[in-house]
Amino acid sequence: MTRVAAIDCGTNSIRLLVADCDPATGELVDLDRRMTIVRLGQGVDRTGRLAPEALERTFAACREYAEIIKEHGAERLRFVATSASRDAENRDDFVRGVMDILGVEPEVISGDQEAEFSFTGATRELAEHDHLPKPYLVVDIGGGSTEFVVGEEHVRAARSVDVGCVRMTERHLVRDGVVSDPPTEEQVAAMRADIEAALDLAELTVPLREAHTLVGLAGSVTTVSAIAQELPEYDSARIHHSRVSHDRVREITEWLLRSTHAERAAVPSMHPGRVDVIAAGALVLLAIMERIGAEEVVVSEHDILDGIAWSVA
Numbered sequence: 001m002t003r004v005a006a007i008d009c010g011t012n013s014i015r016l017l018v019a020d021c022d023p024a025t026g027e028l029v030d031l032d033r034r035m036t037i038v039r040l041g042q043g044v045d046r047t048g049r050l051a052p053e054a055l056e057r058t059f060a061a062c063r064e065y066a067e068i069i070k071e072h073g074a075e076r077l078r079f080v081a082t083s084a085s086r087d088a089e090n091r092d093d094f095v096r097g098v099m100d101i102l103g104v105e106p107e108v109i110s111g112d113q114e115a116e117f118s119f120t121g122a123t124r125e126l127a128e129h130d131h132l133p134k135p136y137l138v139v140d141i142g143g144g145s146t147e148f149v150v151g152e153e154h155v156r157a158a159r160s161v162d163v164g165c166v167r168m169t170e171r172h173l174v175r176d177g178v179v180s181d182p183p184t185e186e187q188v189a190a191m192r193a194d195i196e197a198a199l200d201l202a203e204l205t206v207p208l209r210e211a212h213t214l215v216g217l218a219g220s221v222t223t224v225s226a227i228a229q230e231l232p233e234y235d236s237a238r239i240h241h242s243r244v245s246h247d248r249v250r251e252i253t254e255w256l257l258r259s260t261h262a263e264r265a266a267v268p269s270m271h272p273g274r275v276d277v278i279a280a281g282a283l284v285l286l287a288i289m290e291r292i293g294a295e296e297v298v299v300s301e302h303d304i305l306d307g308i309a310w311s312v313a
Helices: 052-072 084-089 092-104 109-122 165-173 183-202 218-229 246-258 263-265 278-292 304-312
Strands: 002-009 013-023 026-035 076-079 136-141 146-151 157-162 214-218 243-245 296-300
Touching: 002 052, 002 304, 013 052, 013 304, 026 052, 026 304, 052 092, 052 157, 076 092, 092 157, 109 136, 109 146, 109 157, 109 214, 109 304, 136 218, 136 278, 146 263, 157 183, 165 183, 165 278, 183 278, 214 278, 218 246, 218 278, 218 296, 243 246, 246 278
Parallel strands: 002 076, 136 214, 214 296
Antiparallel strands: 002 013, 013 026, 136 146, 146 157, 243 296
16 A cells, blocks of 8 residues: 555645545545635636735645645645636746645646646546446536546546636626625526537547546536535535436526525535535536536546545555
């Protein structure tokens, strides 16, 4: 076993995994897995820069994670940064801050690399489920971008497009600095048009419709699963490898788009940091399912973070 630490810093959240990995057997044992909403991508789509307060929230989480990594005695650490820090003019401020706290340089990876990690993390254990037909389509709906990966044991084709729950919310659902509560039909239509255009772009390089099993990753998808199961609280064990039908995803998405902030916040499994962006994330998932004709989505709690951990091991 090799004890490793992996950090995934996205547009909306930063996550840590400390795990013991055995590459020979394919076993990965979690020691600590946690997530903090930091909204690093706050305003990036509009300003092109990382906001000072967003950087400070992220650095505060990094300081907390540094203590956890030290306590567990991880031998190796890899820090991967995704969409928001790719887009920002002042990403050097982000890099310097992370290096000062954690002693490693954050790797601002490409969308294709992001997709590769997501596919590995999500599908490594699906090989045990013979009833899930291949090829898989893995979709990772993040804050700033969504990754599409088609493959069997290995990636066949991948593409990252700039639609995510934070980016779509800020671009279409915010008026005068406030998220519409609920959004208008015109706002939803504009958001849907953006998502459909992104799917057209993804299909230029990824054969989305050839997939036989749709695997959904990240907070928007796992939250939809929690709502579908009417969980009294967020429960990773019950969410991991759960299945949500197309009809149920449509019902939940329609409710989220017509609900108020207070109604969404009252959902017991809803993380406070997702209340304002979950409707956009759910709409991305629904549009994908409709595009490929998927009857259900298999939900995975294992994703890019697990892929990063395997890359270290």
